[in-house]
Structure formats: structure tokens, C-alpha cells
Amino acid sequence: MIIPFGPAEAAAIAAGALAHGDVVPLWAAVLVVAAGMLGGDFATYAAAGPMLGRARRLRERRPHFSALLSILATRPLCSDVGLAALRFIPGARTPTALMAREFGTTRTHFCVIVGVGSLLWAGLWTGGGSALADGAVNLITR
Template sequence: MTALLLIGLVTIIPFGPVEAAAVTAGTLAHTGLVPLWVAVLPVAIGMLLGDYLVYAAAGPMLDRARPRWANRPRVAAMLSALVAKPLWRDVGVAGLRFVPGGRTPTALMARELRMTRTHFCVVAGAGSLLWAGVWTGGGSALAGGALTLLA
């Protein structure tokens, strides 16, 4: 159980090795120490907390950066298109975490698009659970395959 707490703490870091932590949690689940859903939870919660830290800190950073892109029509058009289509915005926030390096920019984008904290947490939480399930499940399957090869 201590290992799962450490994995959860590692995943809080927005630029941290989240994939390795998820695969390790899946390996622990495969050994039978914990059920798979118990291994998924600390990874998903850690990711959500890390995303929220970026979202909360993004305000001052975006206030400084906004004047640089305020006069760029392409950026303004993209932002207004995303605001006009909230379903696509939500799919982007939940789904872009599957793109390597997309987790932190997604939280910044959500803040710039004026998503409320509650809405962001719900959407990012759903994406975190899905992502953690895929990677932790993959780690469990990978461990099963490796143990079969060694036997």
C-alpha cells in the first residue's frame, strides 16, 4: 500500500514520469497485492492534483503571456472557436493527456478558455481515470506477459 501512495505522489508532478508510475502500479496489481482498480486510483488522483496545480497557477502566467498573442488573429480565432464548442473543449481537456507532453498545456488551455474550477476538475478527473486505467491496465498486462516468458 505504501508503494501505491508513493506512485500517487509521483504523478502529482506535472512534468514527472507518470507513465512509469502507472505501469508500476499495474505491475503491483498483477502480482495480486492490490486489485487493479485500487492501483488505478492513486495514479488518477495524482494526475488530477497535478493538473489542478497547473490550472491554479496558470492565472498569473497567462496574464503575462496574453498580450503577446492578443494581436494574433489565428490564436484569437482558435480560442473563440473552442469557447463556442464546449463539447470539443471538454474532449480536448480530457483526451489531450494521451498525447505525450499534452497534460500541462491542456490545463493552461482550460484556464485560458475560462473553464470553472469545478468543471475543469470533473473533465480532467474523467480523463485522468481513463488514462490511468489504460496505462495501469497495460502495466498489468505487460507484467503478466513478462512473467509468462520468464516461467
């Protein structure tokens, strides 16, 4: 999870399946998955400085991208909800950290918002993995 480009969904589902097998409590699996996601997001946020040059050039070439950034930058609630909600779009994890850095989001604010998004995301995928494992066990035992 801490590697920003890793297969996070598969790892979260596996953690949920382990939680179903009473190896780990579900709440602990959710917390571990969320902590891994938050760690990866923070690492990306911290390393985003050099990558922002490319994003700035992209913004200059694509006016609709610039317009989106402008809208989000002027509406703090939209940017906060966007930071948390983008967690649910596959492949949006790294661009989210880059956008937060571009907006000037402080590290503390970024960690709080992305932490909430990570907990919600981890709960969904880990709970889904647990439910899948439960369904598979019920199917096999019938």
C-alpha cells in the first residue's frame, strides 16, 4: 500500500479475506490498509516538488486542466472533498497528491483529508474482501 503505484485494491481485498478468516480483526485490517495508503500518499506529496514542473507545463497546454485547477483552488470545500473522493478512482492517487501540492495544501491538512479518504476507501475494499470470503465459504459449505 505504501508504494504509490502498487495494486492497492487487490491488497485491500486480500486483507479483508484474512480478516474474515479470523486471522486479523476487520477493524485492524482496515486501519493497516488505510495507514499504508496514507503513508504512500504522504511519500508522493513529499516527492511532488520535482514532478510539478511537468504538471505546470501540462496546465499551460491544456486550458480545461487549468480551469479545473482554478475551480478547485478557489473552493476549499470542493478541493477537500475532491482530495478524499479521488481515492475511489483507480489511478488518481498520485495525481491527487500532486494537485494538493500545487494548491499549496499544507502537510497537516493533506494528511487529515487524505486520511479520512483512506479510511473510507480501506473500509470499502477491505469490507468487500471480507464479504467475498464469507460468500465463498458459504458457497463451499453448502
